[in-house]
Amino acid sequence: MQAFNVDQVRADFPILTERVHTKPLVYLDSANTSQKPEAVLKAMDDYYRHANANIHRATHLLSERATALYEGSRAKAAAFLNAPDLRTIVLTKGTTDGINLVAQSYGRSTLKPGDEILLTWLEHHANIVPWQLVAEQTGAVIKVVPINEAGELDLDQYAALLSSRTKIVAIGHVSNALGTINPVKVMIAQAHATDAVVLIDGAQATPHLVVDVQALDCDFYVLSSHKMYGPTGTGVLYGRASLLEAMPPYQGGGDMIASVTFEKTLYNQVPYKFEAGTPNMAGVVGLGAAIDYLAGIDRDAALAHEDAVLDYATAQVRQIPGARIVGEAKHKTGVLSFVLDGVHPHDAGTILDQQGVAVRTGQHCAQPVMDRFGIPATIRASLGIYNTREDIDALVLGLHKVRELFV
Amino acid sequence: MSELTDLYQEVILDHNRRPHNFRVIEGATSQEGYNPLCGDRLTLYVAMDGGVIRDVAFQGSGCAISKASASLMTDALKGKTADEARALFDQFHAMITSDHAGPTADLGKLSVLAGVREFPTRIKCASLAWHTMKAAVAHHSDATVSTE
Numbered sequence: 202m203q204a205f206n207v208d209q210v211r212a213d214f215p216i217l218t219e220r221v222h223t224k225p226l227v228y229l230d231s232a233n234t235s236q237k238p239e240a241v242l243k244a245m246d247d248y249y250r251h252a253n254a255n256i257h258r259a260t261h262l263l264s265e266r267a268t269a270l271y272e273g274s275r276a277k278a279a280a281f282l283n284a285p286d287l288r289t290i291v292l293t294k295g296t297t298d299g300i301n302l303v304a305q306s307y308g309r310s311t312l313k314p315g316d317e318i319l320l321t322w323l324e325h326h327a328n329i330v331p332w333q334l335v336a337e338q339t340g341a342v343i344k345v346v347p348i349n350e351a352g353e354l355d356l357d358q359y360a361a362l363l364s365s366r367t368k369i370v371a372i373g374h375v376s377n378a379l380g381t382i383n384p385v386k387v388m389i390a391q392a393h394a395t396d397a398v399v400l401i402d403g404a405q406a407t408p409h410l411v412v413d414v415q416a417l418d419c420d421f422y423v424l425s426s427h428k429m430y431g432p433t434g435t436g437v438l439y440g441r442a443s444l445l446e447a448m449p450p451y452q453g454g455g456d457m458i459a460s461v462t463f464e465k466t467l468y469n470q471v472p473y474k475f476e477a478g479t480p481n482m483a484g485v486v487g488l489g490a491a492i493d494y495l496a497g498i499d500r501d502a503a504l505a506h507e508d509a510v511l512d513y514a515t516a517q518v519r520q521i522p523g524a525r526i527v528g529e530a531k532h533k534t535g536v537l538s539f540v541l542d543g544v545h546p547h548d549a550g551t552i553l554d555q556q557g558v559a560v561r562t563g564q565h566c567a568q569p570v571m572d573r574f575g576i577p578a579t580i581r582a583s584l585g586i587y588n589t590r591e592d593i594d595a596l597v598l599g600l601h602k603v604r605e606l607f608v
Numbered sequence: 609m610s611e612l613t614d615l616y617q618e619v620i621l622d623h624n625r626r627p628h629n630f631r632v633i634e635g636a637t638s639q640e641g642y643n644p645l646c647g648d649r650l651t652l653y654v655a656m657d658g659g660v661i662r663d664v665a666f667q668g669s670g671c672a673i674s675k676a677s678a679s680l681m682t683d684a685l686k687g688k689t690a691d692e693a694r695a696l697f698d699q700f701h702a703m704i705t706s707d708h709a710g711p712t713a714d715l716g717k718l719s720v721l722a723g724v725r726e727f728p729t730r731i732k733c734a735s736l737a738w739h740t741m742k743a744a745v746a747h748h749s750d751a752t753v754s755t756e
Contacts, residue, residue, distance in 0.1 A: 545671035547646045548616075551730060555612045563646045577647035577669050606616055607672070 205502035211587045213238040213494075224557025227595040232377055232405055232536055232583030233561045234427045237491070241431055244490035245483045252486075255479055257456055271482055274489030275472075278437045281492045282422060283413040288442050291472040292485055295436035296404040297327040299423030300371070302438060302475060303400055304331035306448040307421075308369060314340030316368040319397070321346040321354055322573055323376040323383070326566040328402045332371060341368070348573060352379040352528035360391060367397040374406035378567035378581070379528025380511075380536025382410070389419050398444065404428050408585065409507060409534045411500050414439050426484065430585075431491030435484035438475070445471040452477040503586045507535060510584055514593040518582075521600050523608065527579050538565075538579040541600065544607045546578040552606060553580075553599040560596070614723035615730070616672065623676035628683050629665040636663065641740030643732055648674045652740045654685075661685050661693060664741075671733050673724060678737035680718050690745045697742050704734050 211217050214236045219226045228236060248270060254263035256271045271292075279290045293299045308318070318332045318341055336343050344367075346359045363370075370392040375382050389399045400421040403412060408429040414422045420441045427433040440448075450457055450468055454477030459467040468474045514537045518524050523542030541549060550562035561581045564571050571578060582596055633653035641650045650668030654661060664682045681700075685693055699715060704724045724734040 545669075547648070547671035547730075547733060548673070551615070551727060552612060564644075568647075571647065577649070606612075607621065 205499050205506055207506060207587065207589055210498070210503075211589075213240070214587050215239055215242070217587060221557050221559070222555050224555075227558045227592045229582040229584065229588065229592060229596060230559045230561050231408065231585035231588075232380075232428070232565075232581065234433065235408060235430050235585050236587065237430055237432065237487075238494050240494050241487045241490045245432060245487040248483045248486040253482070256482060257473075267482055270486045270489070271480070274485045274492070277489045277492040281407075281412075281495070282424075282437070282439050283415055284439050285415060286442065288471050289414075289439055289445065291438040291440060291445070291475045292480060293423070293436045293438050293475075294434055294481065295425040295427070296402060296423045297331075297425075299421075299436055299438035300327055300400065300402065301331045302451045303421050303423075303440070304335040306451045306475070307398070307444060308332070308335040308341075309338055310449050312336075312339035312341040312368060315366065316341045317344050317364070317366045318342070319344050319346065319359075319362055319367050319370045319392075321359075321372055321383070322348045322569055323352070323354065323379065323381060324371070324373055324567070324569070325377050325402065325404070326568070327404075328371050328373060328400075329569070332369075342366075345569075348381075348570075351530050352376065352381050352570075353530045354381075354383055354388075356384070356388075359388060363391060363395045363397065365395060367392065367395055369400065370397045371400045371402065373402040373404075374412070375403075375409065375534055375536075376528070376567070376570070377405045377536070378565040378570045378579070379530065379538050380405075380533040380583075381528060381530035382406075382532040382534055384532075385419070386417050389417055393418070405535065409504055420444055426488040426491060429491055430494060432484045432487035434481045435488050437488075440471075442471065445475070448475075450474050450477070454478040498586070504534070507584050507586060507588070510588050510590060510593060511535065511537060513590050514582060514584075514596070517593055517597045518600070521597065521604070523604070524600070527574055527576065535584045537582045537584075539582075540576055540579055541603065542608070544603055546580045548607065549580050549600070549603045552603045553596070556595070556599045556602060558596050558599045611723070611726050615727055617720050617723070619717070619720045620672060620676040623679040624672035627666075627675050627679035629679065630667065631665045632667060633663055633665050636665075637744055639740050639744035641668075641736050641743075643670075643674070643736050645732065646671065648733060648736055650674070650678055650737060650740060652678070652737065652744050654741070654744045656690070659689050661688050661690075666737065670736070671730075673721075673730050673733040674736050677721055677734045680721065681737050681741060684716070684718055685741065693741065693745050697738050700738055701735060704731055 252266035254267045256268040347355045392399045398420045401419045403424040407424045422439040425436040457477040527538045546562035563578045636653040636655040648670035653665045655663040664685045666678045
């Protein structure tokens with residue numbers, strides 16, 4: 202492993218040399234989706250050129266290769282999360298798919314009327330709506346942990362909301378809209394004290410933080426490949442083996458069965474029970490390559506680099522007249538959300554784009570967070586391991602242009 | 609930056625800062641418009657009198673493009689019949705979505721929004737008020753039809 206060198210990292214991502222509107226691309230939208238290193242692109246290309254065949258289904262060599270690559274990615278994902286064994290790793294379409302799987306399989310089969318599902322005000326819509334659907338189906342009730350002005354969870358309220366009625370707690374590890382890092386380890390222990398099962402939405406955490414599901418002691422952990430330098434359309438659900446084994450299948454189809462007759466179908470073992478149909482094999486191979494890529498860099502140094510860029514960005518944006526940062530939690534990573542007086546974020550987004558600066562503007566699939574702060578939207582600059590202070594300088598220059606036009 | 613100043617012409621910035629007809633019309637037909645992608649939200653009020661739009665106004669929050677579009681639209685609609693309003697919708701929609709910058713129907717003051725067609729992600733901003741108007745007018749004509 203080499204010391205972290207951002208120039209080397211940037212050279213690994215071919216798209217970063219792209220020009221947009223004749224300007225060099227400044228990509229500050231990694232919380233939306235990250236860019237992909239050459240190693241991921243090559244792994245997927247190689248897969249289609251040299252290994253493509255359906256997995257688990259055929260006796261020929263290509264199928265063996267494809268199966269080995271696919272299952273190899275499962276093993277990489279297990280190591281990435283420090284999961285105890287491969288049975289605990291379900292390959293999904295992404296975080297949204299993982300949460301829906303847990304809600305519809307675990308939630309629907311265990312929740313009773315009056316049971317409570319505890320969410321937080323910081324959640325992405327993907328960690329709200331699946332629970333609303335299962336609440337409607339089962340008569341369970343949703344409770345929400347409030348946040349303070351800084352965008353941190355109110356942990357006293359969290360403790361007060363936990364009760365013997367709480368059956369499922371679903372918490373984002375890192376807020377996509379504000380960047381807040383939630384103290385999930387403590388929260389998991391508190392939830393377990395009342396026998397609730399805990400799902401952690403790790404979509405925004407895994408690109409930045411080293412995650413150890415055994416140290417966290419969570420029951421479910423979900424992530425998306427595309428947020429952590431892998432391809433879209435694939436992700437991971439870690440589940441405690443005893444829970445996964447007891448859960449009914451989520452979707453029916455090929456590969457998730459042991460035997461099928463019209464009288465009775467026997468399901469495959471975990472995790473295959475939850476992987477119906479031909480999966481996104483090239484995507485899973487790409488995910489494995491992304492995990493390898495992250496394993497090849499010093500993650501602590503990468504995080505320190507990203508945090509330094511975030512601190513710099515925060516200080517620079519704060520100096521812009523009329524700028525107000527939304528979400529000033531003590532523990533944050535990767536995200537700077539802000540508003541500019543007299544300028545709608547959408548207009549700022551267009552003007553920044555014309556200068557090559559890609560940010561996200563809007564609600565960030567977190568409408569409750571926006572409502573909490575009484576704003577329709579924010580400008581969100583979000584970071585990956587490839588971002589630099591120069592990127593932030595370009596953002597700030599762009600924001601001055603926005604002000605020239607509007608203020 | 610030339611395309612940018614095409615989009616954000618001074619007239620648009622003025623309408624954003626000081627939108628016309630930015631008020632509630634008590635007792636008028638109202639229609640909500642919402643763009644969940646960016647959070648733009650407006651309420652349009654349409655007061656019809658003998659098949660003619662006597663007064664039209666809006667309230668809400670949104671980006672400069674959506675606010676200026678709503679502001680200019682309300683100015684343009686006064687005195688129009690429901691059919692004329694629908695025809696104007698079609699002409700406006702053609703102007704902001706047409707692929708070539710060739711001449712479209714002369715829409716007077718509304719033509720300051722023609723630059724939007726160079727910004728595909730912003731077309732929804734410019735058309736939000738118009739879609740809302742179409743729904744409001746349809747609503748109203750249905751009501752009119754049922755009373756005749």
